Amino acid sequence: xxxxxxxxxxxxxxxxxxxxxxxxxxxxxxxxxxxxxxxxxxxxxxxxxxxxxxxxxxxxxxxxxxxxxxxxxxxxxxxxxxxxxxxxxxxxx
Amino acid sequence: xxxxxxxxxxxxxxxxxxxxxxxxxxxxxxxxxxxxxxxxxxxxxxxxxxxxxxxxxxxxxxxxxxxxxxxxxxxxxxxxxxxxxxxxxxxxxxxxxxxxxxxxxxxxxxxxxxxxxxxxxxxxxxxxxxx
Numbered sequence: 001x002x003x004x005x006x007x008x009x010x011x012x013x014x015x016x017x018x019x020x021x022x023x024x025x026x027x028x029x030x031x032x033x034x035x036x037x038x039x040x041x042x043x044x045x046x047x048x049x050x051x052x053x054x055x056x057x058x059x060x061x062x063x064x065x066x067x068x069x070x071x072x073x074x075x076x077x078x079x080x081x082x083x084x085x086x087x088x089x090x091x092x093x
Numbered sequence: 094x095x096x097x098x099x100x101x102x103x104x105x106x107x108x109x110x111x112x113x114x115x116x117x118x119x120x121x122x123x124x125x126x127x128x129x130x131x132x133x134x135x136x137x138x139x140x141x142x143x144x145x146x147x148x149x150x151x152x153x154x155x156x157x158x159x160x161x162x163x164x165x166x167x168x169x170x171x172x173x174x175x176x177x178x179x180x181x182x183x184x185x186x187x188x189x190x191x192x193x194x195x196x197x198x199x200x201x202x203x204x205x206x207x208x209x210x211x212x213x214x215x216x217x218x219x220x221x222x223x224x
Contacts, residue, residue, distance in 0.1 A: 018119070038155035040148050046131060046156035055162045057153060059131035069135065071117045079130060 001090075004031045009090050017073035022062045025076060029058060032085055049085070056083045096175035098158045104174065105154050106147070108167045128165045129153050 001009070004027045011017055011028070022045075026036070029047040037048035037057065048057045058079050060072055080086050096104075111127035124146045126132040132153040136142030157164035163173055 035160070037157075037159040038152045040152040042145075042148050044148055044152040046152050048156045048160045050160045050162060055157060055160055057129075057131040057156045059133055059149065059153065069117075069121055070119055071121060071123065071133070071135075075130070075133065 002031070004028050005087070005090055008086070011073055011077055012086065012090065014073070016070060017077075018067060018070045020068050020073050021066075022060055022068060025060055025068060025073065026062075029060075029076070032080070032087075034058065054083065056085065098155075101158065101173075101175060102151060102154045105164065106150060108170060110150070110167050112146075124149075126150065126153075128167055131156070 004024075007020070007024045008028045011020065011025075026045075026047065029049075032049065033051065034047040034049040034056075036045060038046040039062075043061045043063050045060045045062050046057050047060065048055060050056075056079060058076050060076070061068060077086075110129070110132075113125055113127065115123045115125055117123060121135050122137070122142060124134040124142060129150070132150045134142055134146035134149040136145045154164050163176075166173070
């Protein structure tokens with residue numbers, strides 16, 4: 001399993017996801033077909049994926065150091081699950 | 094009128110989005126937009142939260158347009174104004190197309206109004222929507 005897949009698997013099962021960096025989350029999204037679609041002058045980043053007429057936009061915060069807030073990882077996982085974007089082999093226990 | 098991305102974003106920023114507040118288990122104060130799941134703002138005080146809200150909403154809207162799609166609409170909106178804009182004809186052309194249609198429009202001054210052709214053909218002309 002690739003590093004990004006391991007990170008995604010950890011995120012999926014993490015009840016307190018407070019130890020993930022922006023780079024880890026961005027790598028997961030990149031490997032799932034997302035691109036960095038917009039970046040504010042501040043720290044907001046939006047990763048987007050458009051496929052089969054459905055656009056999914058996921059928000060991250062890039063501060064250049066430290067870990068992402070847990071709600072960002074929860075939102076990321078929620079969006080991936082809602083849109084069926086978690087690879088089946090990672091969903092399996 | 095052709096809408097630029099900046100104009101579309103400016104228009105959408107003024108729309109009545111469904112906004113709700115949340116406090117996470119970790120104590121982070123958030124503002125979310127129901128129609129735009131990725132538009133989430135955080136801040137330690139009200140001023141920071143509100144500033145972050147506008148930044149979050151703006152960059153979220155930019156992301157949708159960057160990948161070539163419209164963002165979801167606010168709950169009470171039905172269509173995008175830039176998609177209602179259509180090729181225009183002169184009043185004379187529009188009246189000619191509408192021969193037989195009984196509805197009377199007041200306020201026409203030949204040469205000063207332009208009507209959406211497609212709307213005329215569909216007989217759904219709404220003067221309020223005429224630019």
